[in-house]
Amino acid sequence: MNITKGFIYLLGLGVVFLGFSLILNNSFTVFLVYNLVCVVLLIIDYFISDMDSMIEIKRTGDEKLSIYTDEEIGFEVYNKGSYLLNIEVQDEVPDLHFKVKEKSIRGKISPHQKNILKYNVIPMKRGAFLFKHLHVRYKGRLGLCYRIFKVNLEKEYKVYPNLENLIKYRMSICNNRSFKQGQRNLRIIGRGTSFESLREYMPGDEFRKINWKATARENKPIVNQYEPEKNQHVYMLIDTGRSMSYSIRGYRKLDMVVNTALVLSDIVNQNGDKSGLLLFNTKVQNMVMPGKGAGHRNKILESLYHIEHTNETSNFEDTFYYFKKKERHRSIIFLFTDFDNIEEAEDMLRALPIISKTNTVVLVLMKNEKLEKLSNEKINNTQELFNKGVALEFLKERKKIIRLLNTKNILCIECPAEKLEYTVINKYIEVKNRRYL
16 A cells, blocks of 8 residues: 555644644644544545456557557556546566656546556567566545555567558559559569560660561561569578677667568569568578468568577578578579678678579678778777778778679679668669569
């Protein structure tokens, strides 16, 4: 039991009576009687306000949350009693993985009525988290005390990649010229491999696309028009090793890659292709074969929401041989990885031909902002001179490796973290419509 401000005010009122009692020379008696009355009222309030069994609480809302997104968690409170309920609740939140804006929620619920109480959290880590007890405190009928009890409301909340980005990019398909030339699909007529239609020749068209039979029939130049082939296998290979263990501006690299992979998978399926997934580190952790549809999307989502990075160096050679054994189709592969030093880059370069000979490989890297910052800083002492020299040397080698990859028919893109999703999606469109396959 806790006391309320009302009880404190009641005790404070005793000072007035104490003042009168001093005049009457019986202050001790008045002080004793007054405080005894206050304590009796407090005890009465406690016992007449027993509503623990008259309050029903249950969790409401979706158990799926999105990382780094402001999410609501709610409770439905039913007051089965016969007087107004002033209630305050506080949930047991896994503090290390959630930012909580409100420590407790207050509300008033009329007799025989229900009310929804909500608070907001920001998940900072993907995975499954168990929310256990709810601590409840409500004010007594006389307003002098709080009764407190605890309710077991165990519920598992799953924190997924940022699902809001899927809606954003679906809208982009219809509204952004960078993403389309058609109405619904990421479709650019003229550069694909599947015949779409005939149209009149226009300056700039390739002569090899002229349809000579149609030209003779129409007595004017007619060309074939193509669109990218459908049901192409598009894989996302995600490295969960040490290269993904770092953070950029407070966000983990692996989380940003997972969000991008989920968005890319959705865009690939909307475009009529099949998306696949492979997670690897020292060995292959999981592989989802290409598919499309709601069931396939959920399968990819379930594979991505709980993955964690390690501090180990990934085994590219074994991973690529595993992929080659499982996948016989010529595919587009988006390889999300990075390298901390030149030795790691050379290991990856030696292994890449295993899959690059029969597939189109797009290597996705995020810019190292710390090195970029070091390379642009002014020099004030010898230590800063050394740091800047090391940063410039590493960036020089990095650019050299990227150029080498591109000359070996491995498409390598390096972009800032905040442009990762946009850059990857546009590269997918570019690959589909430039006939790399």
